[in-house]
Amino acid sequence: MMKTLSIAGVGLVAMIVNPLFACDAADSSFHYTEADMRAAIEGTWRLQLPAHDKIPAREIKFSIREAKDAMEQHAAHHAGLVRAASACSQRSFVQSAGACLDESDMVLDVRVAGTKPSGAAWSGRLIVPGMHFDVGWAELRVADLDVSAQIKPSGDVTSVHALGGELPATSLVRLSR
Numbered sequence: 001m002m003k004t005l006s007i008a009g010v011g012l013v014a015m016i017v018n019p020l021f022a023c024d025a026a027d028s029s030f031h032y033t034e035a036d037m038r039a040a041i042e043g044t045w046r047l048q049l050p051a052h053d054k055i056p057a058r059e060i061k062f063s064i065r066e067a068k069d070a071m072e073q074h075a076a077h078h079a080g081l082v083r084a085a086s087a088c089s090q091r092s093f094v095q096s097a098g099a100c101l102d103e104s105d106m107v108l109d110v111r112v113a114g115t116k117p118s119g120a121a122w123s124g125r126l127i128v129p130g131m132h133f134d135v136g137w138a139e140l141r142v143a144d145l146d147v148s149a150q151i152k153p154s155g156d157v158t159s160v161h162a163l164g165g166e167l168p169a170t171s172l173v174r175l176s177r
Helices: 002-017 021-025 034-041 068-077
Strands: 043-049 058-066 091-096 099-112 124-129 136-142 145-151 157-163 171-176
Touching (some): 034 099, 034 136, 043 157, 099 136, 157 171
Antiparallel strands (some): 043 171, 145 157
16 A cells, blocks of 8 residues: 555656656657658549539549648748747647647648649648557648548548538549559
C-alpha cells in the first residue's frame, strides 16, 4: 500500500511540475517520414462523379505533388532574422487544454489535367494525425470541387467526399505514381 501511495505521489508531483508529462513519457518520435507521406499522395489521380438527376457523369484527372515551391515563396515573403513558424508547415504540434496532439501537415499542389496552374499558394493538404501513419486526411481543391478523402500509406483511398453542388458518392483512384 505504501509503495502504491509513493508511486502515486511521484506521479502527482510530476503532473504539477509538468502537466504534459504523460505526453512526454510516450515515444515522442514520428514513425514515418515526409517521403512516406509523398508516397501515399503524389501521383496522377482520377475522380469520378456518377450521373445524378440531370447532371451527367463526370471524370476529372489530376496530379498531386508536394508544394515545395509554395512553401518557399511563403517563407521568402515572410523573410526576417527568424523564419515565421507559419512558413514551416511540415509538422504541427497543437496543445489544447493540457492534452497533446501530434500531427504532420503537408501542403500539396493539385493540377487538373489540361488546365493552367491557378496561381494559388496551395490547393490541398495531407494531414496525418499521430506518431504512426495509419491513415491520412487529404483536403483537395479539384476543379470546382472541394474533395476530402481518407488515404492509407499505400495510397489506397478508404473514403471520399466531394462538395460543390448536388453530388452523389464519388470514386477517387490513383492511376500512377
